[in-house]
Structure formats: C-alpha cells, structure tokens
Amino acid sequence: MFRTALLTLPLLALGCTPGGSYQGRLVDGMTGQPRTGFKVLAKAMAIPDMACQVREADVGPDGSFSFAETCTGEYTITLMDDTLFMDGPTTFQGGETPTAPVEAKVWRAPSGAGVFKLSGDALATIRSYSDVETATVWGSDATVRYPTTKPLRLAGSQMLAPGDYLVLSGKSNAERLMVHPLIDDTGKRRFKGAAEGAWVDIPEHTFIGARFDAAGAVTVETASFDAAKVTTVGSGDRVLRYIAADALPQGRYALLADNDKRTYILDFGTAPPAAE
Numbered sequence: 689m690f691r692t693a694l695l696t697l698p699l700l701a702l703g704c705t706p707g708g709s710y711q712g713r714l715v716d717g718m719t720g721q722p723r724t725g726f727k728v729l730a731k732a733m734a735i736p737d738m739a740c741q742v743r744e745a746d747v748g749p750d751g752s753f754s755f756a757e758t759c760t761g762e763y764t765i766t767l768m769d770d771t772l773f774m775d776g777p778t779t780f781q782g783g784e785t786p787t788a789p790v791e792a793k794v795w796r797a798p799s800g801a802g803v804f805k806l807s808g809d810a811l812a813t814i815r816s817y818s819d820v821e822t823a824t825v826w827g828s829d830a831t832v833r834y835p836t837t838k839p840l841r842l843a844g845s846q847m848l849a850p851g852d853y854l855v856l857s858g859k860s861n862a863e864r865l866m867v868h869p870l871i872d873d874t875g876k877r878r879f880k881g882a883a884e885g886a887w888v889d890i891p892e893h894t895f896i897g898a899r900f901d902a903a904g905a906v907t908v909e910t911a912s913f914d915a916a917k918v919t920t921v922g923s924g925d926r927v928l929r930y931i932a933a934d935a936l937p938q939g940r941y942a943l944l945a946d947n948d949k950r951t952y953i954l955d956f957g958t959a960p961p962a963a964e
Contacts, residue, residue, distance in 0.1 A: 706740060706757035708783035710790075712765070714751045717775060717793040717921065718853075718930075722751030726772070730755045730763040732782060740782070752789060758782030771811060773797035773928060775921040795921060797928050801858025803865070803943070803952055805845050806930070811855070812845040817953040820896070820944065826878035826887055830906045832898040839870065839894060839940065839953045844960035846953060848933035854943075854954065856929040862920065863927075864945040867936065868897035869911045870953065875900060896942045896951070911936060933957055 710730065714723040730743040740759035747753045755763070760783035767774055776792025796811060798804050803814040818835035825832060848854055856862045876891040877900060899907045917935035922928050938957030944950070 706759050706783075708758035708760070708781075709785050710755045710758060710763070710780045710782070711786060711788070712753050712777075713789045713791045714747060714753070714774070714794045715791060717795040717919070722749065723747065723772070723794040724749050724751055727768040728753050729766045729768060730758070730780075730782075731766060732759070732761050732763040735759050735761040735782070758784075767794070770799040771796060773922065773926070793921075795928065795930070798855065798857045801861055803861060804855040804857060805848060806853040806855050807849070807851070814845050814854075814952060814954070815843075816950040817842075817846070818951055820949055820951050823879035823888070823890075825904070825906055826880055827904075828906070832906060833896040834890075834893055834898075835870075835896070835942065835951055835953065842953060842955055847955045847958045847960045849959035850933055850957060852933045854931040854933070854935075856931070857927075859925050859927040862929045865943050865952075866945065867911050867913065867954075868942045868944075869909050870940045870942050871895050871897070871899050871909065873900055875904075877904070896944075911941060 715721060716723050724747045726747055728745050728747060732741050735741055737759060740761070743755040743758060743763070745753040745755055761781070763780055763782050765774065765778050765780070773795045774792050775795060777790050780790070796806060796809055798811055805812045805814055817839060818837040820833055821836055822831055822833050824830070856865055872894050874892055876889055877893070879888045879890065880886070881888050897909050899909055901907065913931055913935040917932040919930040920927065933956055936956045941954050941956060943952040943954055
C-alpha cells in the first residue's frame with residue numbers, strides 16, 4: 689500500500705488548477721478600427737493536462753476577446769481565419785491575470801506567398817503578365833529589358849486605385865521584387881541577334897526602365913516606392929509588405945527581380961473601368 693501511494697503522487701502532480709485568464713483586443717492594421725466576426729484559439733501543447741491545452745473565444749464587436757481558466761504555461765494565440773495575420777503579442781503565460789487587455793494589430797493577408805491587391809477588405813491575386821527578354825542595342829553595349837507581350841489592356845487586379853494596396857507576401861517576394869517604370873516607345877529599335885552580324889528590329893514596343901532618344905541612345909529611368917507609404921509586418925518567411933497605390937506617381941510599372949524571366953505589370957493610381 690505504501691509503495692503504491694508513492695507511485696501515484698507524481699501522476700497527480702501533473703494536473704493543474706485552472707485559474708488564470710487573458711484579455712486581448714484586435715484592431716485593423718490599416719484603419720485602427722476593431723476587428724471582429726471570427727474566433728481565436730489559445731493552444732498550450734507543452735502543458736500535459738489535456739483539459740488545459742486549448743481555449744476558444746469569440747472576438748466581440750469592439751475587437752475584444754478573453755480566455756478563462758488558463759493553466760500555468762505558455763499559450764499561443766491563433767486566429768481562426770487564414771486570411772488574417774496577427775502582428776503583436778501572439779503568446780501569453782497562462783495561470784495569470786493581466787491588469788489590462790493586450791492590443792494587437794490584425795492585417796488582411798494572403799495565406800501563402802505571392803503578389804496581391806488589397807482593395808478595402810478584399811484580396812485579389814495578381815498574376816505575372818509576360819515573359820521578359822534582355823537584348824543588346826545595335827551599335828552599343830547597352831542592354832534593355834522588355835516584356836515579350838506588349839501590355840495593352842490590364843485586368844482589374846492589376847490596377848491600383850487610390851486607397852488600394854499592393855501586397856507582397858513571403859520573404860523572397862518582399863525582398864527581391866523591384867519596381868521599374870514601363871516606357872512606351874514609338875520608334876523601331878534594332879538589337880543584336882543571336883548569330884554574329886544578325887539583328888532584330890522591334891517597332892513601337894514597351895521597355896522596362898529604358899528610354900530611347902531621337903538618335904537611338906538609351907537612358908535608364910528608375911522608380912522607387914515612397915517609404916512613408918510602405919508598411920512591412922511579420923518575420924521569418926511570413927513577411928508582408930503593404931504598398932499604397934500612391935506610393936508611386938500615377939503610371940504603369942513592371943514589378944520583377946533582376947534575373948526574373950517573367951514580370952508583373954501594374955497601373956498605379958488607376959481605377960479599373962466600370963463593369964458594362
């Protein structure tokens with residue numbers, strides 16, 4: 689009997705006595721207004737007592753939520769909406785009672801990597817527009833890049849009206865993709881061909897950050913986002929860049945990395961045409 693009691697005591701010690709709580713409040717990262725209409729979970733996989741591992745709560749009209757009867761140990765907060773990203777405290781210590789609600793920002797965000805348009809609270813995928821070629825200008829060492837398909841008509845997702853945002857999702861996209869002005873050219877330009885002495889003529893095309901003068905010389909033109917109108921959130925591979933439609937002068941731009949073989953084409957400051 690005595691031996692059995694000694695073996696039972698450590699098992700009883702594994703249990704916990706729930707008694708802590710946590711209060712939080714979620715606000716929209718863009719507007720500062722409360723985010724509501726979904727559930728949040730608190731998970732504590734390191735707590736051995738199964739009754740302590742998960743807590744669930746609804747987010748109220750004012751963005752507030754609370755977890756009751758938490759046990760001692762670390763909990764991780766998860767939003768039960770794959771298209772929302774929480775930027776702020778995502779963990780808390782259970783078994784304690786904070787003195788005030790902890791506020792965190794929530795961003796409408798794609799669940800995976802890519803390029804997107806955020807209009808109001810709606811996300812739309814932006815697809816790459818065209819292959820990209822690099823060519824050497826005939827009679828010089830200058831090189832230019834251009835989309836193989838001349839952009840004539842863009843989809844609504846490629847047009848960023850005032851109030852919209854370009855969203856670069858994923859660390860690679862946020863760090864690599866750069867913007868360049870797309871410049872229409874009315875002349876016929878000659879480039880060196882693949883074979884020695886051969887040439888290729890391209891009339892009335894569009895070039896990426898390159899402008900030809902009347903004599904055919906090339907001038908490089910650049911563009912950059914207004915840093916005050918770019919917001920970056922997240923860490924590790926989960927990085928999001930929100931770029932306002934007025935972060936560039938109104939116009940058409942190419943979005944690609946230096947060695948990319950395809951490009952995105954975007955109109956900044958232009959609203960899509962009204963549906964007929």
